[in-house]
Structure formats: structure tokens, C-alpha cells
Amino acid sequence: MVEKPKFDLYTFHQSLVNDNLLLYKGPFNKPVLGVFQYYIYETLMDYPFLRKKIYSVFVELAQNIIYYSAEKHIYNGKPVGVGTLSIQDTNFSYVFVAGNLVSSANLGKFIDKCTRIQKLNKNELHEFKREQLRLPSGNNDTANIGLIKIALSANGSLDFIKYEVDPNHFFLTLLVEVIK
Amino acid sequence: MENIHIPGSHDGYFVPTVNFNFETGICEISGESFLEETNVFYAPLINWIKDFTKTGKSLVFNCKLTYFNTSSTKSLLDIFKILKKYEENGGEITVNWYYDEEDLDLEEAIEDYMIDTGLTINMVSF
Numbered sequence: 012m013v014e015k016p017k018f019d020l021y022t023f024h025q026s027l028v029n030d031n032l033l034l035y036k037g038p039f040n041k042p043v044l045g046v047f048q049y050y051i052y053e054t055l056m057d058y059p060f061l062r063k064k065i066y067s068v069f070v071e072l073a074q075n076i077i078y079y080s081a082e083k084h085i086y087n088g089k090p091v092g093v094g095t096l097s098i099q100d101t102n103f104s105y106v107f108v109a110g111n112l113v114s115s116a117n118l119g120k121f122i123d124k125c126t127r128i129q130k131l132n133k134n135e136l137h138e139f140k141r142e143q144l145r146l147p148s149g150n151n152d153t154a155n156i157g158l159i160k161i162a163l164s165a166n167g168s169l170d171f172i173k174y175e176v177d178p179n180h181f182f183l184t185l186l187v188e189v190i191k
Numbered sequence: 192m193e194n195i196h197i198p199g200s201h202d203g204y205f206v207p208t209v210n211f212n213f214e215t216g217i218c219e220i221s222g223e224s225f226l227e228e229t230n231v232f233y234a235p236l237i238n239w240i241k242d243f244t245k246t247g248k249s250l251v252f253n254c255k256l257t258y259f260n261t262s263s264t265k266s267l268l269d270i271f272k273i274l275k276k277y278e279e280n281g282g283e284i285t286v287n288w289y290y291d292e293e294d295l296d297l298e299e300a301i302e303d304y305m306i307d308t309g310l311t312i313n314m315v316s317f
Contacts, residue, residue, distance in 0.1 A: 041227065044203040045202060048203065060294060063257070063258055063294070063296070067258065070225055071260065071261060074260065074261070074262075141303055141306065141307050144265060144307065157261045160260075163299075
């Protein structure tokens with residue numbers, strides 16, 4: 012007799028909306044990136060520009076988890092961030108919901124950046140991007156412009172929700188909508 | 192100087208195809224760029240271009256990238272800054288970016304590079 016898992020899959024299944032394309036929780040290592048990449052490329056093969064937008068948003072959200080999640084998993088000897096990412100296909104848009112644990116110490120500057128980005132129009136986003144590119148590269152090879160690039164790909168649609176987990180951590184969720 | 196030839200690949204990450212030819216002075220990068228360690232990939236390319244600019248030879252940089260993530264954006268900016276500096280010091284350079292004219296996002300990204308560096312990038316649509 013198989014031991015019942017602690018995870019109630021049926022309740023989880025019922026809680027998901029029907030238009031959920033992909034949902035993953037775990038380390039965002041190379042094989043996982045490959046699965047998402049293959050799925051996006053195959054599903055949107057006939058829409059190359061939309062496919063590029065969707066893939067671009069996915070990559071930046073995934074990289075955010077890889078580098079900045081406070082929860083890590085070791086893959087090939089290197090720490091890789093753990094998080095959750097879902098892509099939903101509605102009638103007129105693709106909705107991304109990405110979440111990961113962040114330390115309370117790092118939360119503030121992240122939210123400041125999100126809040127600033129939300130107020131910028133397209134030209135201002137480009138100017139902000141150019142301004143950030145002039146700064147030294149961030150830790151982990153990043154360029155400080157991931158969130159800006161998400162906002163540009165999604166025509167400014169970037170939102171966030173934070174949940175306090177414990178005194179030292181929050182769970183930060185990013186929401187992005189790309190109109191078809 | 193040795194030529195650089197890197198075949199592109201898709202395997203979770205995207206490695207662009209790179210061909211830098213010392214004899215012809217033609218440098219080409221194409222495909223998509225999303226790498227596990229961007230700095231490790233681009234450092235030799237950047238160093239090659241820096242060394243090439245010491246020769247005084249003319250250089251043609253053909254970019255045919257259709258997608259590049261944010262880390263690659265930074266590395267490409269570093270390359271364009273070196274090219275601009277070479278031009279300012281009397282070097283002969285031509286920079287072409289081949290792209291689909293319906294790709295407005297890419298068009299804007301190329302324009303951002305031009306604004307940031309002062310470099311003229313010939314946008315060649317196909």
C-alpha cells in the first residue's frame with residue numbers, strides 16, 4: 012500500500028483555473044528551463060513575435076528566481092533558486108504568476124524598483140533601462156534591468172504581492188500580463 | 192590572432208553562433224543569447240575585439256541576434272562601447288544589425304544601444 016502523500020493533489024487540482032498552461036514549483040535549473048523553453052516554442056510556433064515576448068518574460072521571471080530566491084537548491088554543485096511559476100492562457104492574454112522567498116533585508120529595494128517601474132510610460136522605461144545599464148553589473152552576472160525588460164515586454168503590466176512568512180522572510184509574487 | 196568560431200545551441204540555455212575572422216575583419220554573432228554564465232561567454236569575445244582594435248584594421252560587426260536576455264544586453268553594450276571608442280580613435284568600423292522589421296521590441300532595443308553609445312548601427316530589415 013502506497014503511503015498517502017502529505018500533499019492533497021485533488022484540492023490543488025480543483026484550485027487551479029482551467030486555463031493554466033504550465034505550473035511548476037522547484038529549483039529553476041537547466042532541465043527545467045529546457046522544458047519551459049520547449050513548451051513555449053512549440054505552443055507558439057505560429058506566432059513568432061508573441062512567442063518571443065512570452066519567452067522573454069519567462070526568462071526574466073525565471074532568472075529572478077534563480078538568482079534572488081532566498082531558498083536554494085544545489086544543482087551541479089551550484090546554488091539555484093527555488094520558486095513557483097505559472098503561465099495561464101486566457102482568451103486575450105497570457106498571465107504569468109511567479110513567486111519566491113525573499114529576505115526581509117532585500118525586499119525593500121525590490122519593491123521600490125517595482126513601484127517606480129509601475130509609474131513609468133514606455134519612453135521612461137527605456138530611459139530607466141539605459142540608466143540602469145550604465146551601472147556596474149549586479150551580482151550573479153545580472154544587469155539590473157530584468158524587471159524593466161518584463162514591463163517593456165508586457166506593455167507596463169507588472170504587479171506584485173508580498174506575504175510575510177516569518178520575521179526574516181517574505182514570499183514575493185510577481186504578476187505579469189502579456190496581451191495577445 | 193586566432194579566429195573565433197562558436198556553434199550556437201539550444202539546451203535549456205541559448206548559445207549564439209559566433210564567427211570572428213581576423214583576416215577579413217568581419218565579426219558576426221547570430222541566433223539567441225541566454226547563457227548560464229554570460230560574463231564567461233562574452234569575456235573572450237570582448238577581449239578579442241579589444242585586441243583587434245590595436246591592429247588598426249577595419250572591422251565589420253554583423254549582429255543577427257533575434258533574442259538576448261538582460262545579462263547579454265549588458266555584454267553587447269560593452270562590445271558596442273569598445274567599437275565606438277575605436278571609431279573615435281580613427282578606426283574604421285561598420286555595425287550592421289539584421290532584423291525582422293515587424294519586431295518592434297528588437298527595433299527599440301537597437302535604438303537604445305545607439306542612444307547609449309552614440310554608435311551608428313545600420314538596421315537592415317529582412
